[in-house]
Amino acid sequence: DTGVSQNPRHKITKRGQNVTFRCDPISEHNRLYWYRQTLGQGPEFLTYFQNEAQLEKSRLLSDRFSAERPKGSFSTLEIQRTEQGDSAMYLCASSRGDEKLFFGSGTQLSVL
């Protein structure tokens, strides 16, 4: 069990650029979640996958956000045409389908 791995740890980008984050879940976990966390707030649900299927997506997630989990293993979260309001910590979590989430350390995005 190597834990949930997220890359990069930090990303600084200019407004309007596209960014992509990667999450490698714990190997036997079939569920994968993406959350966003801003300063002083708790994690906010973005989307989740069961295996390769994206089962739920937050209504707060704009069309600029897209997530994939092509082979049911790692996942990517892409943000197109970034805005300053996208600046946040993006968290990935995985689970075996029970109620215990294992979180990665997150990717801190700063949009200038």
Add this chain to the structure above:
Amino acid sequence: AQSVTQLDSQVPVFEEAPVELRCNYSSSVSVYLFWYVQYPNQGLQLLLKYLSGSTLVKGINGFEAEFNKSQTSFHLRKPSVHISDTAEYFCAVSYTGNQFYFGTGTSLTVIP
């Protein structure tokens, strides 16, 4: 609306004193409740969870929480805190076992 409320954003407490971190949730027929801890520069870790059964749940590091259905609360307690308990604590709720809603967090600072 489904939500979690953590009324205390910051809780300072002296070392070896007891502490209670409050959490209230929106009522529902069935609910799963969690407390997660986030140490500085680390990912969230599960402290304890309530799924069913006994309303008093014991977790790691000497923490416990009590599920109170009539008051829709799930307060976290520890009888004697240690410096190493300084961290951000998040209460979370799930109504389906699929999507998890987090509170805004309580920053616990243990004073030597």
